[in-house]
Every structure is written in C-alpha cells, then in structure tokens.
Amino acid sequence: MTARPVDPPTPATPATPSTPAQPVVEERPTIVMCPEGPMLLRGDAVIEDADGNRHRTTRPVSAVCRCNKSATKPWCDGTHKLLPKKLRP
Amino acid sequence: MLLPKARGTLSEQLFTALREEPGTAVALSATSVDVADDAEDRAIALWASYELHYRGFEDVDDRWEWSPDVLRVRAGLEEALEAEVRERYAAHQPERTDDLAKDLFDYVADHDGPSMARYVQTEATEAQVLELLRQKSVYHLKEADPSAWVVPRLPTGPKAALMELQFDEYGDGNPARLHQHLFERGLEAAGLRSEYGAYVDEATLPVLESNNVQSFFGLHRRLRAASLGHLAAFEATSSIPSRRMAQGLERLGFPDEIADYYREHVEADAVHEQLAVRDICVPLVELEPALADDVFLGAFACLDTEDRQARDLLDRWGVEA
Numbered sequence: 134m135t136a137r138p139v140d141p142p143t144p145a146t147p148a149t150p151s152t153p154a155q156p157v158v159e160e161r162p163t164i165v166m167c168p169e170g171p172m173l174l175r176g177d178a179v180i181e182d183a184d185g186n187r188h189r190t191t192r193p194v195s196a197v198c199r200c201n202k203s204a205t206k207p208w209c210d211g212t213h214k215l216l217p218k219k220l221r222p
Numbered sequence: 223m224l225l226p227k228a229r230g231t232l233s234e235q236l237f238t239a240l241r242e243e244p245g246t247a248v249a250l251s252a253t254s255v256d257v258a259d260d261a262e263d264r265a266i267a268l269w270a271s272y273e274l275h276y277r278g279f280e281d282v283d284d285r286w287e288w289s290p291d292v293l294r295v296r297a298g299l300e301e302a303l304e305a306e307v308r309e310r311y312a313a314h315q316p317e318r319t320d321d322l323a324k325d326l327f328d329y330v331a332d333h334d335g336p337s338m339a340r341y342v343q344t345e346a347t348e349a350q351v352l353e354l355l356r357q358k359s360v361y362h363l364k365e366a367d368p369s370a371w372v373v374p375r376l377p378t379g380p381k382a383a384l385m386e387l388q389f390d391e392y393g394d395g396n397p398a399r400l401h402q403h404l405f406e407r408g409l410e411a412a413g414l415r416s417e418y419g420a421y422v423d424e425a426t427l428p429v430l431e432s433n434n435v436q437s438f439f440g441l442h443r444r445l446r447a448a449s450l451g452h453l454a455a456f457e458a459t460s461s462i463p464s465r466r467m468a469q470g471l472e473r474l475g476f477p478d479e480i481a482d483y484y485r486e487h488v489e490a491d492a493v494h495e496q497l498a499v500r501d502i503c504v505p506l507v508e509l510e511p512a513l514a515d516d517v518f519l520g521a522f523a524c525l526d527t528e529d530r531q532a533r534d535l536l537d538r539w540g541v542e543a
Contacts, residue, residue, distance in 0.1 A: 167500065171493075171496065192493065194497065196489070210465060210489065212462070214462065
C-alpha cells in the first residue's frame with residue numbers, strides 16, 4: 134500500500150461565491166408511484182406478496198407491479214400497457 | 223475486431239486509407255460522401271468511422287480517431303443521415319400537451335410497426351432466430367454505450383438519473399450482469415460468435431443505420447436530447463417484446479443463457495422506461511425547454527429504425543407483417 138500523496142494546496146476561496154448555474158436539486162424519493170404504471174422502489178428491500186412469499190430486490194431501482202396483471206409479480210413486466218387506460222393504476 | 227468489408231467506392235477508399243499510417247495518407251483528400259455508391263456504402267463507412275471512438279480496429283492505428291480527414295468525411299455522411307432522419311420525422315410529429323411524460327409514452331404506444339418479437343414468440347424457425355441474433359449482436363454487444371457519451375453533457379438531475387439507469391445496464395458494478403456480457407454468453411450458448419463486431423459483415427442496411435443514428439446522437443452534444451429520447455423509446459418498447467422473445471426462444475429449445483438475456487430485460491426495462499421518461503427526459507426539458515422537440519426526434523428515430531430492421535428481415539423471410 135502506498136502512502137497517500139499530500140494534497141495540493143487549496144486555492145483561496147473567492148470572496149463572492151459564483152451564482153449556482155442550476156437550481157438546487159431536491160433529494161430524490163425512495164418510492165415513486167408512476168401514473169398508470171408501477172411503483173418504483175429504490176434500494177434493497179424484501180417484499181412479501183399476497184400469498185406470503187418473500188422476494189428480495191435484485192437491482193438498485195425496482196418496479197413493483199400495481200396493475201396486478203404482471204406475469205412476474207411482484208415485479209412489473211410492462212403488462213399495464215396492454216390494459217385499457219381505465220384499468221391501469 | 224478487424225475493419226469490415228467495404229461495400230462500395232467510399233468505404234473502399236476510407237478503409238484503404240485507415241490501413242495506412244495516419245498523417246502519411248493523402249488518399250482521403252478526394253474522398254467525400256459524393257463518391258458513395260449507395261446507402262450501404264455510406265452506412266458502413268459511417269459505422270467504421272464511429273467505431274474508432276468505441277473499440278477501434280486491430281488493423282487500424284488508434285490515432286486515426288481524431289484525424290481531420292476522417293472527421294471531414296464523417297461530417298458529410300452525418301449531414302446526409304440527419305437530413306434523412308429529419309425528413310422522415312416531419313411526417314410523424316407528436317401531439318403535445320403540457321404533460322411530457324404522458325405525451326412521450328403515448329407517442330411510443332401509438333406508433334404502429336411490425337412486431338418481430340410476436341413472430342419469434344409463435345412462428346419463427348430456429349434458423350430465422352439465429353439470423354436475428356446475429357443481426358442484433360451488432361448493437362447488443364455495445365448496448366448502452368452510445369448513450370454513455372451523453373453523461374458529461376447534462377445538468378445535475380438528468381445526469382444523476384442517466385447514471386442510475388446506465389449503472390443497471392452495466393451490471394450494477396458486477397461484470398457478470400453487464401447486459402452486453404449477458405448477450406455474449408447467450409450468443410456462445412446458442413453456438414454463435416460472441417466477439418465484438420463479429421457479424422458486422424452481414425449486418426443489413428437498417429441494422430447499420432440504427433447503430434449509426436445512436437452514435438450520431440450520442441457523439442454530438444447538440445443532439446443530447448435526441449439521444450435520450452432514443453433511449454426512452456428503446457426502453458419503453460422493450461419489456462413486453464423481451465418476454466415474447468424469451469417465450470419464442472423457449473419454444474424453439476434455445477439454451478437458457480440467451481432466453482435469460484431477454485428475461486432480464488423484461489424486468490430491467492420496466493424500470494428503465496420510467497427512469498428514462500420521468501427522471502431523465504422530463505427534467506431535462508424542464509431545465510432546457512428548447513430541447514423538447516429533439517426528445518421526440520430521438521424517440522421517432524428509435525421506433526423508425528427498429529421498424530425498418532424488423533420489416534427488412536421479415537420481408538427476406540417472406541413473412542407478412
């Protein structure tokens with residue numbers, strides 16, 4: 134293991150900070166209800182379905198079925214798009 | 223990968239020069255889009271000039287990547303490509319409201335095209351599916367790479383969101399789950415070659431054009447929104463077709479590895495389409511409203527090139543679609 138190199142000297146902070154170029158971004162939500170679509174779920178989670186079976190998330194963001202017609206429940210498989218609009222979540 | 227076979231005068235001149243030492247060749251001085259024989263000649267020349275930015279060619283000196291001669295030829299080819307895409311898009315303008323997410327999902331859903339996945343699900347033969355996999359390999363072995371060029375060109379929110387999506391495309395840090403790699407394993411299991419670019423010489427014109435339009439959008443900052451619109455449309459037309467592809471592969475007794483590639487895309491792309499539309503395209507257009515039309519241009523280019531790839535193969539097979 135090599136020694137950590139010494140940090141270069143920090144340049145002096147300008148007296149007036151420059152105006153941020155972009156608006157401040159809000160913290161993103163952990164759970165998102167997508168209109169007419171699934172529920173997005175961020176992070177590791179275990180979901181218990183209606184039959185008591187448990188499913189662990191396998192990716193950083195998961196889409197949980199809300200139309201109840203997915204062939205891969207509890208995960209969304211896009212089936213909501215085949216439903217008439219009034220039957221979508 | 224070696225340079226592909228030339229398909230006409232322009233690609234012959236370009237590939238001959240690329241095999242030389244950069245800087246010494248004067249051969250390209252008379253080469254331009256004007257000497258191209260036809261669309262295939264233009265497409266393979268453009269494809270090769272883009273590949274210099276991806277993985278390069280074993281028989282081409284890497285310094286050619288930024289050769290002004292190659293870039294000049296490429297610019298002429300891109301101008302022709304852009305004019306063609308914009309002309310086709312002009313006949314498919316979206317209906318816009320104040321809800322971009324809904325408009326974009328509707329634009330994709332309302333698009334009518336032949337369904338290759340439905341044909342594979344119920345009717346395709348093993349030989350047809352093998353041909354389809356060879357054609358699809360030209361893109362799937364660099365899946366997600368064209369939109370990776372866009373990352374540094376975005377403001378904070380869309381940048382973080384694109385990385386969240388791309389991270390999943392690239393296996394969430396696990397090389398064994400990298401989507402490109404899943405396809406490699408699928409090709410090998412199906413008895414096909416899995417090296418990058420293995421089947422370029424048999425790529426159809428629509429396959430090359432589809433590849434080129436993605437690189438074109440990805441490599442030009444002014445077209446960053448078109449690249450993301452393309453991504454959104456691609457993801458939004460993937461889950462259900464991927465399930466049909468997996469079922470077709472199962473029906474024909476293909477190995478699990480290749481069906482797994484498509485199964486992975488059923489769930490992954492159900493997530494990615496929401497991220498691409500709601501967290502990438504919508505916030506980008508909120509910050510830069512002038513980019514809205516480019517999002518639809520990109521979405522159209524995706525739907526249109528996918529259609530033409532499918533129709534071309536189905537026509538060759540004598541299938542009505």
